[in-house]
Amino acid sequence: MERALPQSVLRETTDRALFDEVVGRERVTRAELAAATGFSKPTVSESVRRLTDGGLLAATGPQETGRRGRVGTFYELGATAGWVLAVEVDQSGVHAWAADLAGRVRHRHDRPPGGAGDTRALVDALRAVVTSALATPPAGPLRAVAVSMANPVHPTTHEVIALSGTPFPEGLVSPADVLADLVTAPVLVDNDVNLAALAEQGSVGAASFAYVYVGAGLGLGLYLGDRLVRGAHGLAGEIGYLPGAGPGTLAAELAADGFGRSDAPSNDVTAVLKALDDDDPRALAVLVAAVTRVVGSVTAVVDPEVVLLGGPVGTHPTLLAPVRDAVAALSPSPARVEHGTLGVLAPLHGATRLALDHAVRAAITGLP
Structure with missing residues (x-):
């Protein structure tokens, strides 16, 4: 019964x-x-x-x-129902927007990146963005802050995980600790690729899909049966550590092929995008091979209905068609390969969704 x-x-x-x-x-x-x-x-x-x-x-x-x-x-x-703050912290700097409880963006705040590995500069930028948002808030209380980090995040402790060779070493900080004296609202933290997948999940129309991020680093967001797969340690989707064609990792292979920054262990997004804009056949071939290896591996193991390409490089228009063709020749899975619908803003949209869900749930639970 x-x-x-x-x-x-x-x-x-x-x-x-x-x-x-x-x-x-x-x-x-x-x-x-x-x-x-x-x-x-x-x-x-x-x-x-x-x-x-x-x-x-x-x-x-x-x-x-x-x-x-x-x-x-x-x-x-309600005009004073409150608001949430979504923050994205990655190699391009710190970006945030304030949204009301309907998800409508009211204010945008941005700070440029500091030097590679300069944690102090990143902490200052994060605090400056939040301080700016608090100075011009929408009406009502701040109910939640959600921070998207370009590093893995532990699923239980919600702390940023330090990995050797991370493409974002300056991002090995605790946002909750950094903001503790600025906000009293809950500070929620998750990995940027997971949040991008969360944001895309609302429009993808599939219970099982993969989101492949290609930018300064490589990442994978994986939804299976309408559930985000984070792994036991928050490391699911760290595809940059997959084996490359040679003895090193996939990320190291891309760096060795000329895509790495000279001052940081990450891809040089500006240079990669310029090469694709200039129709550089070698750059396109290297990227297609790397992305195809990832997509082929994912489709062979979990057979998603859709694979979305995201991130500043993954969403470049020249990448989709050749990746589709290469995956079709490599993988037996009929998974569709598409671009994500939210572009480079997907992590911010995901952070907004995370903050809104927490804020509304907490506000309703507290009703008399």
Whole structure:
């Protein structure tokens, strides 16, 4: 015999479903909410009351609904419901945007990168970006900060993991510690490629897909059965450490082929993109071979429905067609190879989604 869910869980589930419906529709009446969700009108009325009393929703007053003789009260996201901050920290610098609880971006903040390996400069840039965001906040409380890091993150401790040969050595810091005296909201941390895959998951239309990131480093985000695979130690998807064609790693092989920076253990994204823009056949051939090896390995092992190419290099338009052709000749899997839909902003979108989910869930749990 199945046990009934606790009343508090049912209430929170209802409140979240109705909140999401209001945010998705922007303005809606209780009658429309009942019709859209299937909840009874008394259940909708009680939930909307809780959400309104808690400041998450606001009544805009009686207005014509568009149906003859009908006047209803419309509800929308509360003006002071709060906001979240999404931050991306990688070799290109520190980038952030503030968004309301509907995910609408209100302000953008950026700081350029420091020198390779200059952890102090990166910490200063991270603090400066957050300080700037706090100086011009959207209305309401800051409810969560989500930080995308270009290094692996432990799935349990949420600490950045130090790996030998990391392409982002200056990023071996704890964002929660760096920001502890600036924000009281929870600081959530995850790997940039995982967050990019999280962001793409909403539009990919597949329960199982792989997201291959090609930029300053190489990474893989893997969704299987609608679940993100992080691995026991947070190291799933560290494809730069795969064996190359020779004795070294795949990342080392790309560096040896002329793509590495002279001052850091990472790919020189600017130089690689220029080579692709200039239709350099050698550069294209080397990159296609490397990406094909990754995609062929992933499709052979886990057989995803779709493989997305992402990152500043992975999204270059000249890369997709030859990778498709090479994978089709190499792999028995019928997986589709596509570009990600969010481009280089995918990690920021993923951080926003992570922050929003935490913020809304916590706010609804705390409703009286």
